[in-house]
Amino acid sequence: MCLIALQGIREFKLESAIVHRVKASFATIHASFISFKDVRAQVNANRGASFVSTQTRVRPNAFHFRRQVLILQRAGAGSAERQFNDWEQSTSIARAFSIGRTEAEAVSALMTKVQKEVVERLCAAVKSRGMAKLLTHDLLSKGLLNLAWTSGIGPTEAWKEELRNRDDGVLVNLVVDRIVGDHDKALPTMRKAVNFKEGLLLHQAAGLFLHFLRALQGVSPAGSFTDARSKLEDQFRQGPFFAQIECTLRSEKEAKEQLLQKQLREADLNTVAAQVLSDFAVLEKMAPGPTRQAEEHALDMKYLRDRQAKGQEYVEDWLSKNASLVQVAESMDTAVGEFLKFKEQYIICTVDTTVFPANASYIAAALKNFCTFLSMGSTTVGFVLFPVYQSQTSEQALVKHRHQLELALLKGGLSVINSVQVLYTKPESGASDKRALAQPAMATFHSHFSDHAFLKSKPVRTGTLGPVPLIKFSELLGFDDVSKPGASARVEQKGVPCHEEMIQSLLDGVPIDDKDTVILLDVVPNRFSEFGRAAVNMNLRGDGPTVHYFGLIQQEYKTNLTAVKSMVYKKWDEDTNLSPPKTRPLRESSAAAAAVPSLDILAWANDRPVFPAVLLTKFPEGTAEHARMLELKKDFDEKYPEASQPPPAVGSGRAGDAKSETHGIPWRLTSDFDLVSYKKVIMPLCQLLRKLAIDQGLSEIEVCDHVLKPRLAEDGVLPICFRYVIAPVESKATNVFKPQPAGDGGSDPVRHQTLGSSLAGNFDKLIGNKRASLVWEVDIETSPGRLVATKPKIYLTCGFRLPSKSWVNLSA
Numbered sequence: 063m064c065l066i067a068l069q070g071i072r073e074f075k076l077e078s079a080i081v082h083r084v085k086a087s088f089a090t091i092h093a094s095f096i097s098f099k100d101v102r103a104q105v106n107a108n109r110g111a112s113f114v115s116t117q118t119r120v121r122p123n124a125f126h127f128r129r130q131v132l133i134l135q136r137a138g139a140g141s142a143e144r145q146f147n148d149w150e151q152s153t154s155i156a157r158a159f160s161i162g163r164t165e166a167e168a169v170s171a172l173m174t175k176v177q178k179e180v181v182e183r184l185c186a187a188v189k190s191r192g193m194a195k196l197l198t199h200d201l202l203s204k205g206l207l208n209l210a211w212t213s214g215i216g217p218t219e220a221w222k223e224e225l226r227n228r229d230d231g232v233l234v235n236l237v238v239d240r241i242v243g244d245h246d247k248a249l250p251t252m253r254k255a256v257n258f259k260e261g262l263l264l265h266q267a268a269g270l271f272l273h274f275l276r277a278l279q280g281v282s283p284a285g286s287f288t289d290a291r292s293k294l295e296d297q298f299r300q301g302p303f304f305a306q307i308e309c310t311l312r313s314e315k316e317a318k319e320q321l322l323q324k325q326l327r328e329a330d331l332n333t334v335a336a337q338v339l340s341d342f343a344v345l346e347k348m349a350p351g352p353t354r355q356a357e358e359h360a361l362d363m364k365y366l367r368d369r370q371a372k373g374q375e376y377v378e379d380w381l382s383k384n385a386s387l388v389q390v391a392e393s394m395d396t397a398v399g400e401f402l403k404f405k406e407q408y409i410i411c412t413v414d415t416t417v418f419p420a421n422a423s424y425i426a427a428a429l430k431n432f433c434t435f436l437s438m439g440s441t442t443v444g445f446v447l448f449p450v451y452q453s454q455t456s457e458q459a460l461v462k463h464r465h466q467l468e469l470a471l472l473k474g475g476l477s478v479i480n481s482v483q484v485l486y487t488k489p490e491s492g493a494s495d496k497r498a499l500a501q502p503a504m505a506t507f508h509s510h511f512s513d514h515a516f517l518k519s520k521p522v523r524t525g526t527l528g529p530v531p532l533i534k535f536s537e538l539l540g541f542d543d544v545s546k547p548g549a550s551a552r553v554e555q556k557g558v559p560c561h562e563e564m565i566q567s568l569l570d571g572v573p574i575d576d577k578d579t580v581i582l583l584d585v586v587p588n589r590f591s592e593f594g595r596a597a598v599n600m601n602l603r604g605d606g607p608t609v610h611y612f613g614l615i616q617q618e619y620k621t622n623l624t625a626v627k628s629m630v631y632k633k634w635d636e637d638t639n640l641s642p643p644k645t646r647p648l649r650e651s652s653a654a655a656a657a658v659p660s661l662d663i664l665a666w667a668n669d670r671p672v673f674p675a676v677l678l679t680k681f682p683e684g685t686a687e688h689a690r691m692l693e694l695k696k697d698f699d700e701k702y703p704e705a706s707q708p709p710p711a712v713g714s715g716r717a718g719d720a721k722s723e724t725h726g727i728p729w730r731l732t733s734d735f736d737l738v739s740y741k742k743v744i745m746p747l748c749q750l751l752r753k754l755a756i757d758q759g760l761s762e763i764e765v766c767d768h769v770l771k772p773r774l775a776e777d778g779v780l781p782i783c784f785r786y787v788i789a790p791v792e793s794k795a796t797n798v799f800k801p802q803p804a805g806d807g808g809s810d811p812v813r814h815q816t817l818g819s820s821l822a823g824n825f826d827k828l829i830g831n832k833r834a835s836l837v838w839e840v841d842i843e844t845s846p847g848r849l850v851a852t853k854p855k856i857y858l859t860c861g862f863r864l865p866s867k868s869w870v871n872l873s874a
Contacts, residue, residue, distance in 0.1 A: 124168035124199060125188045127161070128181075131173075149173040152203075167203030175208040180234050187242050195253040196245050201261045207234055213265040225269035236268040237261070239299045247300070271298050331687040334677065337662035338694050342701065344659050345671055356775075359783045365646035366761030370847065373641060373759075377630045377845045384601050385611040387594060387623040407579045408515065409442040410568055411435045412593055413586040416501070417554045418449045418463040424616065425586070429467070431614075432585045433474025436508040443516035444476065444506040445568060447484070450498055453549040464502075471506055480505040482521050484564070485528035486556070497532060497553055520570040527567050533557030539590050554588050561596035565609060574607055584613035591615060591622040598626050602633045627845035635759060635844075644759045664698075673698045729767055729797035729838055729851040734786040737857075739839040744857055750840075750849075752784040760847040767791055767851075797851050834858050 149155065149170060156166035172181055184207075188196060205211045207227070214222025227234050241256050241264065248254075256264070275294065279287050413432055419425045436444050449455070449463045468478050482503040488495050505522045507514045521527040538555050541547045547555075565582065574580065584593045597611035615622055634640045665672040673695055681687035731738075734748035745753075747765075754760040763770070765788065773785035837857040840849050 121194075123188075123193045124165055124172055124202065125185055125193060127159070127165075127169050128172050128185070150175075164199045164203045168199040171202045171205060171208055175205065176202075177209055177229075177231055177234065179231060180207055180238060183235070183238055187238070191242075191245060193255070195255050197241055197261070198255045198257045200258045201256060204258045206258060206261045206265055207237070213262055213269060218266055221266075221269070221273075224273050225266060233265070233269055233272060236272070236295075236298070237265050240264050240268065243299045268298070327681055327685065327687045330680065331690055334663060334680070335690065335694060338664065338677075338698075341659075341661045341664040341671070342697075344661060345664075345702070348659055356781060359781065362646050363755075363761050366755055366759055369642055369644075369759050370761055373631050373634050374845050376634045376640065377627050380630050380634075381627070383610075384608065385594065385598050385613075385626060387591065387613045387615050387626060389615055389617055389620055389623075407441065407581050408572065408574055409435070409438065409581040409583055410516075410565070411442065411444045411583045411585055413444070413446045413467075414584075414588045414593070415449050415463065415467065415586060416447050416556075416588060417452075417550045418455075418459075419586070426470070428586045428614070429470040430474065433471070433476055433508075435583055435585065436474075436476060436506065437510060440507075440511035440513055441515045442508070443514065443519070443522075443568070444471075444504075445482075446471070446504045446506060448502040448504070450501050450553050452553045455550075471504075475509050476506045477509060478504060478506060480507070480522055481525060483526050484530070485526060486532050486560070487529045488532050490534050491532070495535065499529075503527070515572055516568070518571045518573065519568055521567050523571065527564065530560045530563040530567075531557070532560055551589075555590060556592065558592055558595045558599055561592045562600055562605075565593070565596060565600065566606060569607065576607075578607075580607050580609045582609050582611045584611065587613050587615060587619075587622075589619060591619065591626075594622065594626060595629070598629055602629065624843045624845070624848075628843060631845040644756075671698075671702055726798040727836065727854045729799070729854075730790045731765070731768055731788050732790075734773070734788055736788075737835070737837045739837050739855065739857060740842070744837055747788065748784055748786060751786065754842065754847070755784070758842075758844065760842070760844065763842075763847045763849055765849045767797055799854050 152163065152167040152170045155161070155169055156163050159166075161169070172184075176184075184197075201207075206213070209227055209229070212222045212226040214220070214225040218225060225233075241261070244256070245253055271294075275291055278294075279291070282290065411432055413428070415425075432444060436442050446467060448467065449460055451457065451460050471478050482505050484501045484503050486497070486499050486501070488497065488499070491497075505516065505519070507516070516522060533556065535547065535552060537557065538547050538551065541551070569580065582593060582597050584591065587593060591613050594611045594613045597609040600606060601608055613622075635644075659666060661671070663674070663677070665674050677691055678688075678695060681691060731747060734751075735746045737744050738747055738750060740750050751763055754763060768788050768790055771787045772781040773787050775782055834856055836854050838854050839852045841852055842849055
């Protein structure tokens with residue numbers, strides 16, 4: 063850039079306008095001198111430094127290398143052969159000049175093995191056309207243009223003398239003519255360098271062409287052959303003659319391959335079609351009639367109903383011996399009588415006021431009964447979890463509630479001197495978890511007794527309990543990614559594992575033997591009865607001594623009883639020593655009818671035949687064989703329509719009549735094809751009921767606020783497997799979802815779970831089309847089987863398949 067700028071300044075005579083200091087910074091470099099010790103250093107320094115390479119940045123090649131060597135010779139640098147004597151050894155060239163093996167072999171060929179006239183012709187062609195799209199190094203390195211080389215190899219070995227490069231250079235020059243001619247005839251964008259494989263074909267064609275000329279000369283008149291030879295050589299150089307031969311050979315080869323492929327497809331088709339027809343015959347012999355199918359379905363459903371009833375009996379029996387959740391009124395008048403029968407047992411009475419109950423009458427009655435329970439004996443201990451501070455309470459309320467608890471304990475004759483500090487850990491929580499790592503608690507005893515058994519408990523002796531682990535926010539019960547827990551809910555729930563360790567810590571050090579009974583009396587449980595769930599979970603696993611749980615739950619928390627029953631039922635359902643098989647054992651007649659048939663090519667799954675999808679892709683589309691496979695698939699669908707139509711999936715149903723009211727979203731289903739969401743998976747109601755019957759053995763499911771009956775066939779007698787008639791109950795007191803008000807529109811942002819309130823008064827205009835619609839999320843209670851609605855959401859209900867490497871406009 064400096065040289066160009068300086069030359070421009072001189073041409074326009076602007077030297078006087080330049081500041082002296084700037085002028086002094088310019089200089090003209092006329093030449094540079096470098097001393098080289100041998101030819102290797104000279105070639106490496108100048109290799110590729112030609113005008114063409116500097117303009118096009120083309121990678122240096124064997125011809126550049128040869129040119130630099132010749133320039134050095136002409137410049138008087140001495141003979142290259144004298145300084146380097148291994149031009150015939152490509153490995154020596156590659157090592158000495160640091161070039162690749164193929165390029166070194168090409169250099170060796172140009173320097174020593176190719177005739178000088180041929181090399182000059184190649185150099186001239188490369189100089190004007192470039193090497194990148196003319197020929198490759200491997201054509202030179204493998205000796206195709208070398209003197210005495212022959213292309214008579216493989217199938218043409220018998221012609222090796224006819225196809226040999228001779229001293230006259232006729233064959234080699236004819237090959238060079240074809241390479242250059244083919245390059246010049248092709249469009250610039252279609253040009254391609256000739257490699258060794260393509261050059262071999264050209265060489266063989268040129269050799270055979272010369273043989274043809276010699277044979278033609280022997281039978282032609284002396285005067286007419288010279289003119290004919292010139293025309294034939296021109297035609298060969300232009301390529302049509304060779305192109306026709308090549309095209310003919312390619313066409314014949316492709317025709318043979320197509321014929322062979324067609325014969326193979328026909329043979330495969332005959333075999334596959336025979337196997338499919340044979341399987342049709344096997345299936346026709348074993349296919350039961352509709353009456354038999356109805357009988358088997360009825361037997362299956364009866365077995366599932368009986369099994370479900372046994373499970374519910376086990377749940378009731380287990381709970382009667384191990385746990386009981388009693389719904390109490392606000393006054394808790396009947397609570398004391400329920401538990402006086404447990405006198406002289408090891409009893410832990412718990413009061414969880416982490417979030418202080420808002421009902422003053424309830425907490426007063428509960429504390430009164432708590433004091434009464436502790437007066438039952440010296441083997442009874444009270445464990446009180448005091449309130450903790452969170453953003454939905456105040457420091458004044460915190461002190462007031464704790465003072466209220468301590469006064470009630472003192473009034474009931476209990477001690478308040480055994481303080482316990484509960485320590486927590488948050489092993490799986492992030493930095494956003496601001497819950498406190500400690501909570502004040504108290505172990506209390508009745509003053510009528512002096513020698514309390516639980517004074518030996520480790521938390522009572524040390525004054526600390528834990529550390530015990532808190533669960534993550536994402537695992538809190540009753541909340542999900544939409545319904546986020548508030549401040550009080552985040553501190554109230556500690557998790558079942560946390561409460562299990564609390565129970566084990568309270569029993570640590572207490573002299574309990576195998577004959578003793580341990581009672582956990584939950585006087586004031588938290589919202590989810592976590593002490594109860596922990597005790598039931600420990601008993602189901604068989605960890606430590608059996609802890610009989612009895613909880614006094616309020617009416618609004620009665621769902622905890624269902625949750626505990628579900629835990630016990632799940633244990634029974636999964637333990638093969640307790641529960642019978644999940645599917646009905648087949649009788650001999652049923653087994654014969656339901657035996658897996660021996661099929662040749664069709665598949666068998668879920669007690670029905672399946673047409674393998676791979677058969678439809680076995681033959682190319684558009685062929686007669688593919689059309690035949692489509693015909694066989696159509697015959698299969700007609701013979702076995704239930705097998706060809708899987709249970710309805712996403713997109714095949716609708717969301718139900720859930721938008722007929724303007725001020726809320728009612729829970730109403732009108733068809734068993736209406737879509738519901740179970741565990742974040744959308745499916746029609748009939749498919750969900752079938753899944754519950756097969757996977758969980760729940761044959762009888764009650765759908766809350768709806769009447770569910772089996773759907774009958776056209777004859778009105780036989781039921782259709784897993785099809786139902788459903789309708790809302792006549793009562794209007796159904797579940798209606800009404801979002802909470804969004805607020806007064808102040809500066810606080812609206813949370814996404816309350817955004818639905820913006821549609822208040824217009825819920826009948828919610829989205830509902832083929833792409834998206836409103837779907838109710840549901841949950842399952844297993845003992846007894848009951849489907850309950852939780853909340854409605856807008857779900858994508860369309861189904862589409864995108865080919866690989868493609869895009870689609872979703873707004874279309």
